[in-house]
Amino acid sequence: MQTQVLIIGGGATGTGVARDLALRGVDSILVEKGDLNSGASGGNHGLLHSGGRYVSNDPEAARECKLEGDIIKKLMPQCVENTGGLFVAVEGDDSNFIADFPSFCVTCGVPCESITPEEARFLEPTLSAKIIAAYKVEDASIDPFRLTLLNMGQAVSMGSRLLRKTKVTGFDIRDKKIRNTRVMNVDTNEEFSIEAEQVVNCAGAWADQVCRLAGIGIQMQYSKGTLLVTNDRINYRIVNRLRRPSDADILVPGGTVSIIGTTSTPVEDPDAIYPTVEETDLIISEGSAMVPVLERSRFVRAYCGVRPLFGKSGGSDGRSVSRGFTLLDHSNENVENLTTITGGKLTTFRLMAEKTADNVCSKMSITAPCRTSIDPLPAADDSRWTEPGISPKKWMRSHQPDDIMICECEMVTKTVVDEIIDSLKSKNERPGLADIGHRSRLGKGACQGAFCGARALAYLYERGEFTWGEGLVEIGKFFQERWKGIHSILWGDQLIQAELMESIHCGLFDEELHTTLK
Amino acid sequence: MALPKSHNYDPAHVFDVMVIGSGIAGMAASLFAVDRKLSTVQAGSAGGTLFTSGLLDLISVYPIEEKKMWADPWEAIAALRNDESLHPYARISNDEIQSAFDEIISFLNSRGMKFRCERNRNLKIITSMGTVKYSYCVPESMWHGVEALEKRAPCCIVDFRGLKEFSARQIAATLHETWPDIRPFRVPFPGMEQRNEVHAAHLARALELSETRIALASEIKPAIGDARYVGFPAVLGIRRTPVIQAHLEKILGLPVFEIPMMPASVPGFRLKEIFDTELPLKGLLRLIDKRVDSVTRAENGNFLLNIGGEEQPQLIKARTVILASGRFMGKGLLSDRKGIYEPLFNLPLSQPSGRHAWHHEQFLNPAGHPINSAGVEVDDSFRPVDGTGRVIHENLYAAGSILAHQDWMRMKSGSGVAISTAYAAVNAIMRVIMDRSIRDTA
Numbered sequence A: 001m002q003t004q005v006l007i008i009g010g011g012a013t014g015t016g017v018a019r020d021l022a023l024r025g026v027d028s029i030l031v032e033k034g035d036l037n038s039g040a041s042g043g044n045h046g047l048l049h050s051g052g053r054y055v056s057n058d059p060e061a062a063r064e065c066k067l068e069g070d071i072i073k074k075l076m077p078q079c080v081e082n083t084g085g086l087f088v089a090v091e092g093d094d095s096n097f098i099a100d101f102p103s104f105c106v107t108c109g110v111p112c113e114s115i116t117p118e119e120a121r122f123l124e125p126t127l128s129a130k131i132i133a134a135y136k137v138e139d140a141s142i143d144p145f146r147l148t149l150l151n152m153g154q155a156v157s158m159g160s161r162l163l164r165k166t167k168v169t170g171f172d173i174r175d176k177k178i179r180n181t182r183v184m185n186v187d188t189n190e191e192f193s194i195e196a197e198q199v200v201n202c203a204g205a206w207a208d209q210v211c212r213l214a215g216i217g218i219q220m221q222y223s224k225g226t227l228l229v230t231n232d233r234i235n236y237r238i239v240n241r242l243r244r245p246s247d248a249d250i251l252v253p254g255g256t257v258s259i260i261g262t263t264s265t266p267v268e269d270p271d272a273i274y275p276t277v278e279e280t281d282l283i284i285s286e287g288s289a290m291v292p293v294l295e296r297s298r299f300v301r302a303y304c305g306v307r308p309l310f311g312k313s314g315g316s317d318g319r320s321v322s323r324g325f326t327l328l329d330h331s332n333e334n335v336e337n338l339t340t341i342t343g344g345k346l347t348t349f350r351l352m353a354e355k356t357a358d359n360v361c362s363k364m365s366i367t368a369p370c371r372t373s374i375d376p377l378p379a380a381d382d383s384r385w386t387e388p389g390i391s392p393k394k395w396m397r398s399h400q401p402d403d404i405m406i407c408e409c410e411m412v413t414k415t416v417v418d419e420i421i422d423s424l425k426s427k428n429e430r431p432g433l434a435d436i437g438h439r440s441r442l443g444k445g446a447c448q449g450a451f452c453g454a455r456a457l458a459y460l461y462e463r464g465e466f467t468w469g470e471g472l473v474e475i476g477k478f479f480q481e482r483w484k485g486i487h488s489i490l491w492g493d494q495l496i497q498a499e500l501m502e503s504i505h506c507g508l509f510d511e512e513l514h515t516t517l518k
Numbered sequence B: 001m002a003l004p005k006s007h008n009y010d011p012a013h014v015f016d017v018m019v020i021g022s023g024i025a026g027m028a029a030s031l032f033a034v035d036r037k038l039s040t041v042q043a044g045s046a047g048g049t050l051f052t053s054g055l056l057d058l059i060s061v062y063p064i065e066e067k068k069m070w071a072d073p074w075e076a077i078a079a080l081r082n083d084e085s086l087h088p089y090a091r092i093s094n095d096e097i098q099s100a101f102d103e104i105i106s107f108l109n110s111r112g113m114k115f116r117c118e119r120n121r122n123l124k125i126i127t128s129m130g131t132v133k134y135s136y137c138v139p140e141s142m143w144h145g146v147e148a149l150e151k152r153a154p155c156c157i158v159d160f161r162g163l164k165e166f167s168a169r170q171i172a173a174t175l176h177e178t179w180p181d182i183r184p185f186r187v188p189f190p191g192m193e194q195r196n197e198v199h200a201a202h203l204a205r206a207l208e209l210s211e212t213r214i215a216l217a218s219e220i221k222p223a224i225g226d227a228r229y230v231g232f233p234a235v236l237g238i239r240r241t242p243v244i245q246a247h248l249e250k251i252l253g254l255p256v257f258e259i260p261m262m263p264a265s266v267p268g269f270r271l272k273e274i275f276d277t278e279l280p281l282k283g284l285l286r287l288i289d290k291r292v293d294s295v296t297r298a299e300n301g302n303f304l305l306n307i308g309g310e311e312q313p314q315l316i317k318a319r320t321v322i323l324a325s326g327r328f329m330g331k332g333l334l335s336d337r338k339g340i341y342e343p344l345f346n347l348p349l350s351q352p353s354g355r356h357a358w359h360h361e362q363f364l365n366p367a368g369h370p371i372n373s374a375g376v377e378v379d380d381s382f383r384p385v386d387g388t389g390r391v392i393h394e395n396l397y398a399a400g401s402i403l404a405h406q407d408w409m410r411m412k413s414g415s416g417v418a419i420s421t422a423y424a425a426v427n428a429i430m431r432v433i434m435d436r437s438i439r440d441t442a
Ligand SMILES: Cc1cc2nc3c(=O)[nH]c(=O)nc-3n(C[C@H](O)[C@H](O)[C@H](O)COP(=O)(O)OP(=O)(O)OC[C@H]3O[C@@H](n4cnc5c(N)ncnc54)[C@H](O)[C@@H]3O)c2cc1C
Pocket: A008, A009, A010, A011, A012, A013, A014, A031, A032, A033, A034, A035, A036, A037, A038, A039, A040, A041, A042, A043, A044, A045, A046, A047, A048, A049, A166, A167, A168, A169, A202, A203, A204, A205, A206, A207, A210, A224, A225, A226, A262, A304, A305, A306, A307, A341, A342, A343, A344, A345, A346, A347, A348
């Protein structure tokens, strides 16, 4: 395979680079070892930062957030819910910090308006009665899945190619240049190579692993952040705790849910991370200082992501390392056509992509300017099934009389499953049960997949997609994906559902005896 | 809310036993109690039985982390007793377990739901997931499936368009290596050809009509070829399964069988129907869909059980209680972030030290999740005890899945634990009553 630019990593940054290059007329291939957004872009808070969070400790990041936030709201409104946000302090919070906040904001050009605690509680009735100060800011919530799918969608429509489940395993370097990039399909273990003029490493927390394949060492740390999703939306606006960034101090609403987080724990390895029970309990007890109802809320899911952090950390949790991004041109390290972009934020992904594309284009003597700061992001179709609520709406509107409901909690129909399967197959990919789970609400409702997982599996056999005993392995993987997200929040109603799921799939069907654990 | 008059319920009446819960353990306890002429009342919503597949398992996997499967359940129980003295099976003899099964089965047989069991071996049976599992006692309607599997006989498996959780193709594909000659065959269900979705319970009702069966058989016949058996999803009627099965066998000219499938299952409905209608005829006061809200204890030790809610308390008096209220699904146990609780008697529970130790990171971890072995600890009479072994109330008993030190989902012992512990609890109550009457007459 041949292309002008090979992009490694299918998160916000990589797909943003693919779109940016496509708009400049540059051909690219994007390889992603898992699925789109399987890294931090699928494991973040979904907060389109106004900059307020960084005014005290990282003014540059605050300014970037303000400018980029405005661009995204204007050009990618389909990915944004423009909720506005609040910063609130509760009894006991640092009064100097409270007093200084507005002046920090002014310095960074971040709009901020002081309101009374009563006004704040009028705007957000679930806020604690112990609120002592509040400011209004321009935070918004952003759907990272939509964002990535739409960015990639436009790039693909202009000729870029996307190879999911394709992992970079090595580089053939000769005369200071990567001549070939070796990749492997993680499903089939099939290896092949890609020839590109330029290689861009957008591997996020895995950027150092990729660099190492080229014999380059970059100093990186990892910080894991965990978040909890509530069953119901409990706030209208973003609610931030008015203090120096710490645990569980932001509550982000989006669609029909709210998300509380995050924690920040140093980890050695960006893979194999799970939300833990301890983190869950910490988040709830911290978060309920701002919004007491969290103590009693039903949570439907927990998830986590890894932040790549650069440079030496001053604090123990890595929060004091800049959240700004890092662009590394590896010409200096004797690999002329490799560029690494990592760090940063979802909020600044476009800017990161722009700077990266600028660098890569200049190396190829391409002068076409960046268009993503002026062209709106087109709306397309590929992401529509992942949004909570949209599948039911669409079904109500245009439900075919012969359509069948595969997932009754979230109303995922046979037609939806067909579309996902067809779209995967059109890209030469084998449609697995977990893939359908990633692209739809399948298994994300009350039954946690106990019923719809089995129905979807039966359907895959009916369609002839599965032809031997692989279904038992598939459903095991599908449940494990769901389990990761519920394992730390299994009490009350969730525990009842988990017991139901286990009683059917282990108690009756003996699935644990027929699948082998990895 | 008045109690059903047909039972001549007198609010002053003191029942010998109140059974709380209507899963298999509650139903079995009620049966054993009325069989022993105890005046018995039972409450609890009907959820539990609907979730049973119809298979009455005894035990087939032990130790679970080794995934060791046993053809002989008694050998498995011996191994289990050897290592785990706190498991409920360690408190009951094999004879008692067998008698408990015999009593339940003979009752169900006499009421039209026949079961087969071979006493010294587990039976191998296929499920709608395409897995092969062991069970101790299977409904007669599934028996030919056991035979067909044993012989790997050429077999046609029929499924119905719109029955979403059952795919004959899936079964055939999944079993291909063990049982190569399965031919999946999909038909529209007679009379429901226009529907996109059909439900097991509706199909079962429709099959009660002979016209439906004749129409169905004529759909299937062309596909049979040299098949020796015909398998169906478990939908062959609710009250008249033996007749339906015999009729289908006659017109198809072949033995037919049912395959256990996802809940809420039709065999579960059959059990519920029998218990709901037949036990009251034996004298049980069955308070369908009533839950016990709270319990107090009178000075003489009798329990006062409120089934009317806080607003309109309605009290039942009972000399003894069998707590068969199940685990989390049955709401016999509740949980919050800090721990698990037994809400009615506030019984002390054996449980892991904290939530971090409730579940493994892998859902299908063969070791089983520690939370599933948490529950009520009992003495040899199945009376709840505290951590030091002291009996909580001398007239309170516990049975079924609420008991600690057993993981029925992984050992495949749900019905077995339910039935045998209910039996043990009722017998313990009988012993006390006998002792007392001997003392009284002496
Ligand atoms: C807990 C948490 C909360 C956050 N909250 C916010 C927020 O509210 N607002 C905000 O603006 N930002 C937030 N962020 C930051 C934001 O999520 C990230 O900055 C952003 O998603 C990074 O995108 P990326 O594309 O650079 O990296 P990633 O999304 O991590 O993408 C890297 C991709 O590279 C792939 N890859 C790795 N190695 C290889 C290989 N060898 N071959 C092929 N592919 C490979 C990975 O599978 C992955 O998909 C948060 C981050 C975390 C962890």
